[in-house]
Amino acid sequence: MKVKNCYICGAPDALHYFEGRSETIRVRGMERRVDNLSGWECHVCGDGFWDPDTDSADRYGEAGDELVIAAQKMIGAEMKRIRRKLHLTQKEAVELLSGGGHNAFSRYERGELLPPKPLVLLMRLLDRHPHLLADAEVLAEGADMRGAFTYTVNNDAEALKAS
Numbered sequence: 001m002k003v004k005n006c007y008i009c010g011a012p013d014a015l016h017y018f019e020g021r022s023e024t025i026r027v028r029g030m031e032r033r034v035d036n037l038s039g040w041e042c043h044v045c046g047d048g049f050w051d052p053d054t055d056s057a058d059r060y061g062e063a064g065d066e067l068v069i070a071a072q073k074m075i076g077a078e079m080k081r082i083r084r085k086l087h088l089t090q091k092e093a094v095e096l097l098s099g100g101g102h103n104a105f106s107r108y109e110r111g112e113l114l115p116p117k118p119l120v121l122l123m124r125l126l127d128r129h130p131h132l133l134a135d136a137e138v139l140a141e142g143a144d145m146r147g148a149f150t151y152t153v154n155n156d157a158e159a160l161k162a163s
């Protein structure tokens, strides 16, 4: 067993070599397993690194990158399906739901950009309850705020009486 002093935290004989390990990377509900990884990890501070004499770091990094791209494509396709189901154009979807640049939705749907989690959640809620889109349109216009401004009722009539 190969053991070294940890040069991350300084603990003596704490850095242990491992090999043949499998790690599962998870991104937005998608998983990928990477096998036969080797490296060093500290039993005291928990930090560590892949063995630079192997391709562990490269394979782990590539698997992560591929997973992010796959997740972006999958979520992009889902965004597009739900937007079409709601009969919204990309422009309308930006104005009503996402905000951001005018081409934000187009970039999400092409898988170039991962949409923020609250937007994904909102789209999934609208997918499940499409009738809520009408409520969303009302809320977006601020029509629900009418009740919040009753204190601004103007008192011109009273003022006139007093003078």
Ligand SMILES: [Zn+2]
Residues within 6 Å of the ligand: 006, 007, 008, 009, 010, 011, 014, 042, 043, 044, 045, 046, 047
């Ligand atoms: Zn350490």
